[in-house]
Amino acid sequence: MELAIKIFQFILSISILVILHELGHFLPAKWFKTKVEKFYLFFDPWFSVVKKKIGETEYGIGWLPFGGYVKIAGMVDESMDTEQLKQPAQPWEFRAKPAWQRLIIMMGGVTVNFFLAWIIYGCLSFFNGETVFDSTKVNAPMNYTHVAKAMGFQDGDKILKVDGKVQNNLDKLSLDILLSDDITVLRNGKEVTFPTNDEGKALAFKDQNPKAFLTPRYPAVIDSIYNAKTAAAGLKVGDQVISANGKKIAYYDEFQEVVRNNAGKDLNIEVSRAGAVQPLVLQVSKEGTLGLASYKQLTKYAETKHFTFAQSIGRGFTRSIESLTYQVKQFKLIFNSKVQGYKKVGGPLAIIKNMPVDKAKDGSVSIDWTLFWSFTAMFSVWLAFLNLIPIPGLDGGHVIFTLYEMIVGKPVPQKVLENAQMVGVIFLLGLMLLIFGADIFKIITNKF
16 A cells, blocks of 8 residues: 555656646747647657547657657657658748747746746745754754764764854754765864765765764653553653663663664663653564654754745745755765765655655555655756756757857757757666666665
8 A cells, every 4th residue: 555655646746747847848839839749748659548639739648657748840859750850841840940939948848847846845835834853952962873973973072064054954964964075063162173074974875864874862761652562561651761781871872772782682671750760671673673762852853934925935946946956966975986875876666665655653654745745846846957957858958959059140950969869868768777777676686
């Protein structure tokens, strides 16, 4: 059921993005009286799932869910249908239109994608507000794992600045550190600035959650118990663990470490309950877990900010730019030979696996619409950026050739356009197969 919901969300999100992106090309093409031969959601090599011709345009749904397209007459596109281009240009063809009109047609898709992200983020800010986990409310030192220490942190450090800038949002702090060059901390009463070590960043990317190297510390007060054996052993919600196997416990992460180190064994603990100390013996699973949690305390670090309608418009734009900036910055981790962030890059299967769902305590799974729209907005602004990369086969490739024509005063030769488009399509297909193949390889090797 969970997988089915994730697949549904992925297809729904992609369908919204593709239809609106292609509509961004379709509408200006129609405004400039350019013939649009096809408008397709998903690709349709060899056959279509559904198709219907209305006027001069065939509308349809393909079977290959990797995007979509509009086929504009007189344009060199991914179909590589050049027969029409051998004939003299007709007034209703793309190639017969002025360069400025062709530029608007080609920029329409990415423009719609950016505005879609802006609208979604604006609506989320207006209707839901934004919950920020404020690091200034964390009185205890942060929990620095071995990964954080490999980057250069030491126990007791208080983070002051990341690349010279203050970041009080705990949700963004870990990512900022991964993307940073240097960190300023308060260490033993003195300000210390150190470069973030790439070897430490590489260790972070080996974990299932690369941002888990940094967490706020809080007392080991139990607020949820999911394991029947743990509950039967006498542990109760509200208990505060004060020792485990003779080791004093001040924070929950210390308790987690002791639990992991005693996988498959009995664990002797002491808890504080109603002012009295209670000894208990818990059975740790072979995976090193007890089936309990202590995350609700994090809410004391959270603050929800609400926005007026006017404020949400500006905030939607800012969030779109922030989302794009973070994604572009991650390229330096992907191409860093030490960090090897490319190993975390995934294709459609990885995206489906990580689609957000809402899991209830009874095990049922449903769509978390806030997370769904957040993902769609993030993906929309990302697609806008990717499509602007000047590679033939993408909108950016067409834009570069059109700008060249506008600057030089003469069009790029038709043969050059055809050859460039072919190279671009082959490159993009190869990249798609590589990414999709990497997903399959991870599934086969159980590293997904």
